[in-house]
Amino acid sequence: MSERIFNFSAGPAVLPEPVLDRARDEMLSFGESGMSIMEMSHRSKRFAEVLDRAESGLRSLLTIPNNYKILFLQGGATLQFSMVPMNLLAEDEKAEYVVTGAWGVKAFSEAKRYGLAKTIFSSEDGGFRTIPGRGELRFDPSASYVHYTSNETIDGVEFDYDLDGGGVPVVCDASSNILSKPIDVEKYALIYAGAQKNIGPSGVTVVIIRKDLLERCRRDLPKLLTYRAIAENDSLLNTPNTWGIYLVSLVCKWLEGEGGVAAMEKRNLEKAAVLYKAIDSSDGFYRGHAERAARSRMNVTFHLPTPELDKKFCSEAESLGMNGLRGHRTVGGIRASIYNAFPKEGVERLVEFMKDFAMRN
Ligand code: PMP
Numbered sequence: 001m002s003e004r005i006f007n008f009s010a011g012p013a014v015l016p017e018p019v020l021d022r023a024r025d026e027m028l029s030f031g032e033s034g035m036s037i038m039e040m041s042h043r044s045k046r047f048a049e050v051l052d053r054a055e056s057g058l059r060s061l062l063t064i065p066n067n068y069k070i071l072f073l074q075g076g077a078t079l080q081f082s083m084v085p086m087n088l089l090a091e092d093e094k095a096e097y098v099v100t101g102a103w104g105v106k107a108f109s110e111a112k113r114y115g116l117a118k119t120i121f122s123s124e125d126g127g128f129r130t131i132p133g134r135g136e137l138r139f140d141p142s143a144s145y146v147h148y149t150s151n152e153t154i155d156g157v158e159f160d161y162d163l164d165g166g167g168v169p170v171v172c173d174a175s176s177n178i179l180s181k182p183i184d185v186e187k188y189a190l191i192y193a194g195a196q197k198n199i200g201p202s203g204v205t206v207v208i209i210r211k212d213l214l215e216r217c218r219r220d221l222p223k224l225l226t227y228r229a230i231a232e233n234d235s236l237l238n239t240p241n242t243w244g245i246y247l248v249s250l251v252c253k254w255l256e257g258e259g260g261v262a263a264m265e266k267r268n269l270e271k272a273a274v275l276y277k278a279i280d281s282s283d284g285f286y287r288g289h290a291e292r293a294a295r296s297r298m299n300v301t302f303h304l305p306t307p308e309l310d311k312k313f314c315s316e317a318e319s320l321g322m323n324g325l326r327g328h329r330t331v332g333g334i335r336a337s338i339y340n341a342f343p344k345e346g347v348e349r350l351v352e353f354m355k356d357f358a359m360r361n
Contacts, residue, residue, distance in 0.1 A: 006346035009324030057252025077194035081110035089115035101152025128155040131294040151177035156301030181265035204244035272297040303333035
């Protein structure tokens with residue numbers, strides 16, 4: 001088997017090796033079943049236990065109180081751009097959007113199709129390098145919800161605090177930083193995240209929704225797009241992504257063994273600090289994209305002096321076993337995604353290469 005490389009991909013992203021090992025070991029026969037988890041009924045007792053482990057794993061890791069329901073959906077975080085307003089925003093109601101990057105733009109443009117969505121903060125003019133300061137935003141108390149993206153995967157900017165809606169329900173796209181640090185779930189009405197960065201494989205979306213919101217969901221939507229209907233059926237309204245949910249359960253178990261999200265935060269801070277230090281001490285050869293206070297611990301974005309050098313950097317890094325460093329096609333440059341499962345040695349290897357590359361170029 002060829003060696004595993006350092007995978008800096010933004011998502012689908014690196015998974016913890018022990019999780020992959022376990023999945024391989026259980027591939028042909030899950031437990032004593034004589035079949036893989038993928039071949040098993042989603043209504044079976046064994047799968048019910050897996051679903052329960054995935055749910056209770058997330059609940060315990062993020063300290064999710066009992067008045068929140070955890071749902072496992074499909075359609076990616078992108079479907080949540082629509083499901084949130086479809087369920088929670090009537091035509092004559094207002095929702096406020098805080099836009100700090102490319103994903104926030106997409107969420108906002110979907111919401112406009114369903115009700116009176118309004119941007120109350122946008123850092124687009126400055127090229128998405130900033131985050132509003134704590135307490136800086138004012139919300140309309142009549143708004144149905146305020147939406148924000150806690151980490152903008154493409155631009156590499158991250159909130160370092162839980163947004164306080166001051167009474168307005170807060171909806172958060174936490175796709176690219178969920179489980180990377182402790183959060184105060186009670187500050188949120190709804191949190192959603194595509195699994196393929198920090199939770200598991202693509203094809204599963206986790207939604208954490210406060211139960212009182214389930215009652216507010218519109219009643220004229222297709223059942224499969226209605227949070228309440230999915231919640232009433234414990235995510236088994238139809239066949240869920242059983243394989244994906246199984247991997248989520250394994251990732252949760254791995255995280256627990258590693259010390260949970262507090263330990264992850266410490267590790268992630270260390271990894272990001274090493275990388276940002278390399279950028280800051282390069283005499284301007286590497287230019288970080290985000291302003292310091294807004295720097296993401298998950299997606300470190302920077303530019304070299306020219307797009308040609310960006311390209312050369314990526315291809316040389318790849319030949320040294322460091323993959324997935326090319327910045328998103330819309331912004332160019334370099335993006336090193338260093339999620340929970342990404343090892344510190346990979347960051348150190350990259351920093352070594354960065355120093356060498358800067359010297360040679
Ligand atoms: N929001 C954020 C913050 C993301 O990073 C992504 C995907 N990279 C999405 C939404 C869209 O997710 P999906 O591809 O699962 O629909």
